[in-house]
Amino acid sequence: xxxxxxxxxxxxxxxxxxxxxxxxxxxxxxxxxxxxxxxxxxxxxxxxxxxxxxxxxxxxxxxxxxxxxxxxxxxxxxxxxxxxxxxxxxxxxxxxxxxxxxxxxxxxxxxxxxxxxxxxxxxxxxxxxxxxxxxxxxxxxxxxxxxxxxxxxxxxxxxxxxxxxxxxxxxxxxxxxxxxxxxxxxxxxxxxxxxxxxxxxxxxxxxxxxxxx
Ligand code: VGL
Ligand code: ZN
Numbered sequence: 001x002x003x004x005x006x007x008x009x010x011x012x013x014x015x016x017x018x019x020x021x022x023x024x025x026x027x028x029x030x031x032x033x034x035x036x037x038x039x040x041x042x043x044x045x046x047x048x049x050x051x052x053x054x055x056x057x058x059x060x061x062x063x064x065x066x067x068x069x070x071x072x073x074x075x076x077x078x079x080x081x082x083x084x085x086x087x088x089x090x091x092x093x094x095x096x097x098x099x100x101x102x103x104x105x106x107x108x109x110x111x112x113x114x115x116x117x118x119x120x121x122x123x124x125x126x127x128x129x130x131x132x133x134x135x136x137x138x139x140x141x142x143x144x145x146x147x148x149x150x151x152x153x154x155x156x157x158x159x160x161x162x163x164x165x166x167x168x169x170x171x172x173x174x175x176x177x178x179x180x181x182x183x184x185x186x187x188x189x190x191x192x193x194x195x196x197x198x199x200x201x202x203x204x205x206x207x208x209x210x211x212x213x
Contacts, residue, residue: 003176003211005046012049012147014126014168015040016154016161018104019055021090021097028090030155030183037103039181039208040153044106046212049147051138052106053126053154053164055091056098056114063122064089074187081131084122085187091116113138124160127167139171149174151211153181158194165203176204178211 021027023034044050057063065073065086073088091098093114115123115136123129127138142150150173152165161182168175177198184191198205 003206009048009145010147011047011149011151012051012142012145013044013047014051014053014150014152014154014164015044015104015106015109016053016126016152016164017055017091017156018052018101018154019091019097020099020101022055022155023101026090027088027097028185030185032183033155034101036153036155036181036183037101041103041105042212043151043153043178043181043208044109047151048108049145050106050109051126051141052100052104052109052112053160054098054100054112054114055116055160056093057091057116058119059089059092060119061089061092061116061122062120063087063116079120079130081121084130093117111141113141125163125167126160127164127171139167142171142173147173149176151176151178153178155183157182157184158187158190159185162194162198165198166201169201169203174204175202176206176211178208179205180208 022030060067065071075086121129121131150168152161165175165177
């Protein structure tokens with residue numbers, strides 16, 4: 001597979017949730033989450049179009065275990081839109097944990113898209129909330145800019161990166177996940193399941209060496 005110069009304007013790099021709470025030391029730390037930051041910065045320099053996603057929950061969000069009596073983190077419950085894994089409180093809007101990692105260096109990124117803002121609905125995907133109906137507007141943004149191919153990197157590979165890549169495919173885009181620029185939570189086999197789902201959906205799983213000059 002060959003990849004055209006990422007500077008082509010129809011390609012975009014989507015940087016998912018590289019935020020303090022997903023970095024070791026944070027509330028929902030992804031192992032080695034910090035290690036991908038230099039690579040993401042390097043990749044970013046090769047893309048003209050860079051979009052950043054930021055998990056951005058109000059306090060008391062429905063995805064927090066603390067919002068449900070008798071529940072603990074990583075329990076799975078039924079919400080009106082379906083199954084929801086419960087998480088420690090994380091990425092509460094305006095807090096340090098919700099801020100992008102201080103070393104993320106993507107000054108030319110033009111869009112930061114915040115998701116999970118609805119108190120009652122989670123949103124792993126940067127395209128569509130967990131009710132699978134409420135759109136963030138990202139598909140329209142990409143379409144208006146003539147972007148037809150996205151490269152997805154960040155955290156966590158088996159949750160927000162996967163759902164973003166799957167929804168990119170549903171939106172009719174070519175989608176690649178740059179595996180070495182991601183890290184996973186890997187809860188109960190979620191990493192292997194994510195790889196399988198992405199392959200079935202036609203998401204290209206690649207290494208950064210395949211696209212770096
Ligand atoms: C994420 C769990 C909860 C992610 C966000 O960024 O993958 N995971 N909220
Ligand atoms: Zn979240």
